[in-house]
Amino acid sequence: MSTNLRRSSATARALLLAGLLTVAVPGAAYAKTADVTVVTPGATMGPATPFTGVTSHADCPDGLISGGGADQAIGNDEMSNGNHVMGMVPSADGATEYIDTPGVVGTDAAHWMAMGGSGSRSSEYFSTTPYAICLRSNLIRHTQVVMNKAQGPTTGLSHKLVTATCPAGTVLIGGGARTTPAGVGSLKPIASFPTFNDAAHHYGSIAAGDGERNPDSWTAVGGIGGGRGADNMTYAYAICSTDDIDLKHVATTVRFKEVDGPNTASTGTTATTGCSREDGQLVSGGAAISGGNVTTTDFSKATSGGPHLNGSFPSDAAGTPFADGSSNPSYWTAATHSGGSPSPGSYSDVWALCLDVRHGHKR
Numbered sequence: 001m002s003t004n005l006r007r008s009s010a011t012a013r014a015l016l017l018a019g020l021l022t023v024a025v026p027g028a029a030y031a032k033t034a035d036v037t038v039v040t041p042g043a044t045m046g047p048a049t050p051f052t053g054v055t056s057h058a059d060c061p062d063g064l065i066s067g068g069g070a071d072q073a074i075g076n077d078e079m080s081n082g083n084h085v086m087g088m089v090p091s092a093d094g095a096t097e098y099i100d101t102p103g104v105v106g107t108d109a110a111h112w113m114a115m116g117g118s119g120s121r122s123s124e125y126f127s128t129t130p131y132a133i134c135l136r137s138n139l140i141r142h143t144q145v146v147m148n149k150a151q152g153p154t155t156g157l158s159h160k161l162v163t164a165t166c167p168a169g170t171v172l173i174g175g176g177a178r179t180t181p182a183g184v185g186s187l188k189p190i191a192s193f194p195t196f197n198d199a200a201h202h203y204g205s206i207a208a209g210d211g212e213r214n215p216d217s218w219t220a221v222g223g224i225g226g227g228r229g230a231d232n233m234t235y236a237y238a239i240c241s242t243d244d245i246d247l248k249h250v251a252t253t254v255r256f257k258e259v260d261g262p263n264t265a266s267t268g269t270t271a272t273t274g275c276s277r278e279d280g281q282l283v284s285g286g287a288a289i290s291g292g293n294v295t296t297t298d299f300s301k302a303t304s305g306g307p308h309l310n311g312s313f314p315s316d317a318a319g320t321p322f323a324d325g326s327s328n329p330s331y332w333t334a335a336t337h338s339g340g341s342p343s344p345g346s347y348s349d350v351w352a353l354c355l356d357v358r359h360g361h362k363r
Contacts, residue, residue, distance in 0.1 A: 032358060036282070043127035046128065049122050054115070055114070056116075057113045058111070064109065066174045069332075085116065086116055088113075090237055091111040102164075107143065108142055129313075152234060153223065158301070160222045164220075170243050175193075179234050181232070188308050191349070192288070221301075225339070250357050251356045253356065255274060270334065273352050282328075287351070288309075303344065310337045312332070312334050315333040332350055
């Protein structure tokens with residue numbers, strides 16, 4: 001037998017053995033993947049008049065929404081006190097909100113809506129920018145949106161906390177928050193974060209802390225200053241996988257940071273956190289302006305009525321928002337503002353939710 005023939009036979013046997021191993025070991029033929037793209041159409045101007053709102057949307061041309069954010073800007077106008085986030089939510093079509101009966105309200109959402117509101121001060125330079133996080137994964141192929149809502153807050157200097165929980169056997173990959181109506185100028189979401197529907201987290205009142213794994217719920221907190229309204233509503237949204245995935249192949253990790261401020265009138269603060277390579281891919285994030293210690297005690301509102309969110313968005317390590325079409329961000333930034341009055345004892349909180357499809361489910 002020739003040397004070439006012996007080599008050909010050995011090569012054939014090796015290829016056959018490799019093929020048998022591929023068949024014999026399920027999942028060895030392909031790697032689990034999770035990649036995201038940031039989509040943002042840029043700024044929508046407004047709201048330009050007091051006690052009004054403006055809505056904008058970002059749409060995933062490829063993939064499904066895993067989360068999203070918003071950024072409120074003031075252009076070249078210095079009157080920033082009245083400009084605040086009113087909502088950051090998934091949508092079926094970029095125009096319709098999930099606001100009816102609580103529960104599973106949608107599947108495979110591919111659109112994100114951002115709402116900006118104004119208080120007693122407004123400006124033609126105010127703008128609202130939405131950010132959609134578009135997920136493509138050969139493990140998480142379908143998603144579902146769970147919504148919960150509650151009336152309130154209705155009295156001055158109060159807040160209302162609402163939690164949406166993913167169905168059993170699914171994985172939380174993102175969430176959002178919304179308050180209505182825009183006409184109550186001091187009403188706004190002051191927190192949107194991952195949490196757990198368990199006694200240790202007071203069933204959503206205590207936020208997920210840094211390094212905690214596999215949260216199953218998302219909490220929204222609506223806050224109000226001096227205004228009142230019997231029709232005020234707060235909505236929480238959880239974006240979840242469907243129950244057709246093998247939980248052995250997926251895990252999530254929370255990254256969290258809290259910084260002091262803003263404490264003085266008409267000032268802002270930012271906080272940024274991110275996912276390490278070991279954590280996996282950032283798929284969503286959250287933000288809050290609070291009374292502090294949100295991962296160890298029940299959420300508390302800052303004492304002043306004016307503190308609000310100006311942004312919650314994917315970013316680089318310096319807090320600069322990610323550009324349209326950018327792939328696989330690692331960081332999330334919260335932008336907060338004190339409003340027109342001093343706000344002693346205020347804290348800015350930020351969360352990143354990281355998805356790992358390589359190392360399996362970890363508790």
